[in-house]
Amino acid sequence: MSQQPRIRTRTDASERPLSEAYDTALLDLDGVVYAGGGAIAHAVESLEAARSGGMHLAYVTNNASRTPRAVAEHLTSLGVPAEPGDVITSAQAVARLIAEQVPAGARVLVIGGEGLRGALRERGLEPVGSADDDPAAVVQGYGGPELPWGRFAEACYAVARGVPWFASNLDLTIPSARGIAPGNGAAVEVVRLVTGGEPQVAGKPLPPMHRETILRTGAVRPLVVGDRLDTDIEGAYVGGVDSLLVLTGVTDAAQLLAAPPRHRPTYVAADLRGLLAGQPGVVEAERGGVDGRGSFVCGGWTASVRDGEAALDGEGDPVDGLRALCAAVWTEAGEGAGGVDTGKSLARLGY
Structure with missing residues (x-):
């Protein structure tokens, strides 16, 4: 891994297909493998070909709403066989971060979905639903479009009292089948505006998510594959690993051209077929x-x-x-x- 990221002024070349040049693909999900409930064009067959060629596929998502098992079942239903151990979520990263700072078995006020509650239980912490439950921490993660407004009030009550505040990620948007929807970062802003507080954040592009991914996958030569410059590509930059941007999600060509150094990917491809090919030099x-x-x-x-x-x-x-x-x-x-x-x-x- 690179210790000092260079200022990238062009994409790299690769004579070998990327699926052969790297041992593990660290794949984002929303906007890369699927959008809403359906697979993105060429994703299923490309991932199958990469896997058949010996590449390990790991699915790394800032979406903390679902458990790794639910994500793996969804992927399998799309034709992308996956096990829960193949899925790494920002919920797991933030749960580890919280567990390192609160007593064992502590209560944690959860503003989010089952994925976040399950990750806390995995770390021996007790999810609770009210600021009056004497929580040792507050954590926010994407809870889906039906998250009740009252959950934000509970977070505000606790944070205003000085309870440590954590967030799985700060993605302002999330792609859906109908377009771009508000993400967890938008929900975090609600609590920030009311309380003036500042959460500790675990998800991409920050180091806790990269650490969680490497610990769980054991990747030696990983390739980050994503659609977002400010999370996937910057996360690779911060972690000192190579990246592939696919143009199937949030980032468009104009945004790519306007990217600052931290957001410039190693490689660019139209979609996941880029995993199966080399990259031409510039x-x-x-x-x-x-x-x-x-x-x-x-x-x-x-x-x-x-x-x-x-x-x-x-x-x-x-x-x-x-x-x-x-x-x-x-x-x-x-x-x-x-x-x-x-x-x-x-x-x-x-x-």
Whole structure:
């Protein structure tokens, strides 16, 4: 694992299929494997092929509402065989974090679903439902769209009294079959606004989630696979491991191009078929011109930045064009983000 993440200015190349170059895929779920209740296109067959080739598949999710068993059963019903031990949730990460700071057997006020309660029981803690139950901690995790408003009031009462406050994750949104819905981060904001408190957070992109994942999977050369720059890709950056961004969930091409260094993935693919293929290199063409800037070539595409606007020439796989654009725009941005007009180039690629 890298000890000091570098400033990435282009995606990496891989001559070998990623499923062979890495021993374990640490896969996000929402927006990567499924959206709502249904599998995302190409996910099932791609994961089966990766597994058949010897890659270990682990499912790492910030969604704390369901138990690992429920998640595994859902995956299996979609045609992606999984066991509870293959699933790592932010509920498990936050339960470990709480258990390290409160007495054994302590009561914990839960604002969330069964996944969070089960993870607390696994650590020997007792979930309770009221601020009057003398909890040693308060924990919030995504509880689904039907979570009663009164649960937030219970959290506020306890946090206002000085009870330590924890959150499984801070994802503001979550993808669903109908679109983008509020996530746990939005619910945490309710308590934050009322109490002025600040929770300890376990989920991606923070270290407790990475620690939980490595402890439970034993991965030696992991590849983080996700759809979110601010959780999946930043989590890989913080953990010093490589990442693959798939464009099947929250992040679109424009957001990828505008990403700061912490949000720039090692690899990019349209969907999970990217696990089964190598990654083409991005080559910088000879520098020239009055500004000394070069162009970047990937596949049949050449990209550059001139006068604050991205330019793209060529033809071929649109993702190759996007990789070339990433190199041009990220090089221009350096340690910053944004500032380049990419609209025309992305329109040419169909993004």
